[in-house]
Each structure stands twice: as structure tokens, then as C-alpha cells.
Amino acid sequence: METIQHDKSLKDYNTFGIDVTAKLFTSISTVDELRDIYRNYSTENKLILGGGSNVLLTKDFDGLVIKNEIRGISISEEDEDTVILKVGAGESWHQFVLYCIENEYAGVENLSLIPGSVGASPMQNIGAYGVEIKDVFHKLQALNVFTLDLHTYTKDACNFGYRESVFKKEFKNQYVICYVYYKLHKKAAVNTSYGAINERLRSQGIESPNIKDVSDAVIAIRSEKLPDPKVLGNAGSFFKNPVITRVLYDTLKEAYPAIPMYVIDATLVKVPAAWLIENAGWKGYDGGKYGVHTNQALVLVNKGGAKGAEIWDLSQRIVDDVNAKYGIALEREVNIY
Ligand code: FAD
Ligand code: NAP
Secondary structure, three states: OOOOEEEEEOHHHOOOOOOOEEEEEEEEOOHHHHHHHHHHOOOOOEEEEOOOOOEEOOOOEEEEEEEEOOOOEEEEEEOOOEEEEEEEOOOEHHHHHHHHHHOOOEOOHHHOOOOOEOOOOOOOOOEEOOEEHHHOEEEEEEEEOOOOOEEEEEHHHHOOEOOEOOOOOOOOOOEEEEEEEEEEEOOOOOOOOOHHHHHHHHHOOOOOOOHHHHHHHHHHHHHHHOOOOOOOEEEEEOEOOOEEEHHHHHHHHHHOOOOOOEEOOOOEEEOOHHHHHHHOOOOOOEOOOEEEOOOOOOEEEEOOOOOHHHHHHHHHHHHHHHHHHHOOOOOEOOEEO
16 A cells, blocks of 8 residues: 655655645555555645756645656667657656666657656657757557556657647546556667757767767756756746748747747747846846746746745736737646646
8 A cells, every 4th residue: 555645745845845734644656556546545646756857836735646767778779770768757857868878778868867757758748959859759658547447659649749638638637557568779869959968069079969968968958058957946938939821920029139039830930938038128037936947037046945836826927918919829838736
């Protein structure tokens, strides 16, 4: 029988460091333990937590928090060019990336140093520096919380989009991801399409980078630019980059000639949310216990002792201001509870 704790502080279980409590708290390390929990606590609200690096907890959780600690990395299939790895949802994402680098499996090096768990990686199709997990995703196994059967979902069935998947939308609260299978390459070209990686490698005189070079460059850039949650509470980018029509972009460009964009297709462009927020004057905003990071306007921070609701209010003020200035509705990337 799994241990259940009562009135447990979640401060150490979310990277914002918000001090709320869970009425009940447990951790599971096997699928059978997870089934037991769902059978024995069928009437409680449930919240699955991995590393807590993509959540904002705005109040005490009146239910059962389940920390996923299903571990293990094993080879599921392999041929001359590729390997399919089966990975437990409770493994640390970054440790998994380092395992791949060590074994010379290419595909996840651009996703180095993203906090959190393997199990959460398909939730929002994590991405950075031009790579998303959909690029290496093979399939996953998830527990249906109603039938308690383990279902398999292929890439198509996950309906991955920009920081989205079927598990964050239609299937929200219906599945617990238990194992993720990734297809990695034994001989692959690296992706250095993002300028920052190129610049870093060039400054080091590396002309033909391997996956370790790319991973090291990403780790160095991220360490300089992003606040370490152990030092300053945060959940990474609080908002998604908005995708807008080219028509709206052209109008905005007249008023704001410096507004950057990246082409999505013939009619749509992506505008960095960080630019919109910074240009609206919010970068480095100091609200006392909380604020906007000084180096990266997309990152809201808990400087110590902030309440989740205060950070949510700040995010709403930013949404309203950006909407008023540019006519763009920012969407939150972080999951709010
Ligand atoms: P949690 O925060 O624990 O959970 C997130 C959501 O997924 C919750 O709704 C939770 O209920 C659900 N969930 C978690 N595990 C499971 C499971 N096994 N089954 C079902 N539901 C589950 N994200 C990016 O995409 N790219 C980045 O570059 C990036 N950089 C970041 C940098 C910093 C400094 C920080 C703090 C965050 C960053 N993030 C980034 C956000 C975050 O790290 C990722 O979204 C990560 O995948 C979240 O993992 P987690 O285990 O912490 O999820
Ligand atoms: P950056 O390099 O300063 O770039 C700003 C924005 O422009 C990014 O959001 C990125 O979009 C976009 N961009 C830059 N170069 C691009 C290119 N060649 N093609 C298409 N889009 C491009 O960004 P940053 O804040 O330092 O972050 C670097 C990477 O890490 C980004 O990919 C970002 O998404 C990721 N990251 C994510 C989180 C999170 O919590 N989700 C936190 C930190 C960093 P995209 O975001 O769409 O890539």
C-alpha cells in the first residue's frame, strides 16, 4: 500500500516555489501502484506532478497529488541507424538527454537543460532551439484513469502542435502518461538553425559540431539567460509565442518597425511574446515578492514568498496591456491550478 501524506506543503514540488498544501499526497513508481491509488481514492480530485516546472499553483489543492516516479531507460528496438528507447515517465528529462549524448543517440541535444520529467514532455510537446519532442517521439503508454487500462498512443494520435498535445486539451485529466518511447538516430546531422547556437559554436571555433557540442552550447546559453528555479522561482516561459496573420503583422510593423517575426506559412507569422512584453515596458518589472525577469521578459518570477494568485494577477495585467497595445491576445503556456 502506497504511503499517503496529509496536508503536505507543495513548496518543494513546484519550481515557482509556491507554498500551498495538498490535502493528500503520494508518489508512485509502478503502473500497478498507480492503479491502486485510482481504485482506493476514486472520489478525490487528482493532480499528477512530474517536476512541477510548468505549473502555477494558485490555491491549496483539495484532493490527491500524485508524484510520478516511474523510472527506467531501456532499448525497445534497434537497427543500424536508429534506436527506440522506452523511458519511465518519472525520469528527469535532462538526465535522459545526457544519457542520449553519452550513448551518441542524436535528436534531443537541442532540448538540453529543460527541467521536469519525461512523462510531461509530450504534454506540451516541449521544444527549444528549433526542435520539439514530436521530432523524436515514437509512442507512449498512458493509464486511462476511468478504465485503468494502459493505452498506447502513436505520434499521430497525440495531435502534437506548438506547445500542445491531445493530453493538454481533449484528454486533459483522463490519462497518466507512464512510459514514453523516443526514436533516436545513431548517425544524424545536428540542427543549429537558431542563431544563438551558431554564434556560441562559432565563438568557440567549432565548425563541425557533434551532438555533445550542441548540447554544451545549449546548456551554456540557457544557464546565462534563464533563472535557475533553485535560486529564483519560475516556470520558464509563462506565455506562448503568438501566431498572427501577416496582415496584422504588416499593420503592427508600421507602428513598431522593429517588431520581429518568424514565418510560419504564406499567411501566418510567429511573433516573439518576449518582444511584445518587453516593448510594453514589463521586462524587469518589480512587484516586490514577484515580478518579470530582468533578462527574459517571458519569465515571471517568485522572488520569495509570493502567492500563486499574485503571479496570476501579474500575468493578467500583462495579457491586458499587450492586448491593448498590439491587439494580440497572449495565451498562457503554464498550467494553472
Ligand atoms: P509538471 O509541471 O509537473 O506538469 C505539467 C503538466 O503536465 C501538469 O498539468 C501535470 O498535471 C501534467 N503532467 C505531468 N506529468 C504527467 C504525466 N506523467 N501524465 C499526465 N500528466 C502529466 N518547456 C519547453 O517546452 N521548452 C523549454 O525550453 C522550457 N524551458 C524551461 C526553462 C525553465 C527554467 C523552466 C522552469 C521551465 C521550462 N519549460 C520549458 C517548461 C517545463 O520545464 C516543461 O514544460 C516540462 O516538460 C514540464 O515538466 P514537469 O515534469 O515539470 O511537468
Ligand atoms: P530567443 O533565442 O531569444 O528567441 C526569441 C524567440 O524567437 C523564441 O521564442 C523563438 O521561438 C523565436 N526564434 C528565435 N530564433 C528562431 C528561428 N531561427 N526560427 C524560428 N523562431 C525563432 O529565445 P529564448 O527565450 O532565449 O529561448 C531559446 C529557446 O528555448 C526557444 O526555442 C524557446 O522556446 C526555448 N525556451 C522555452 C521555455 C519554455 O518554458 N517554454 C523557456 C526558455 C526557453 P520558439 O520559442 O518558438 O522557439
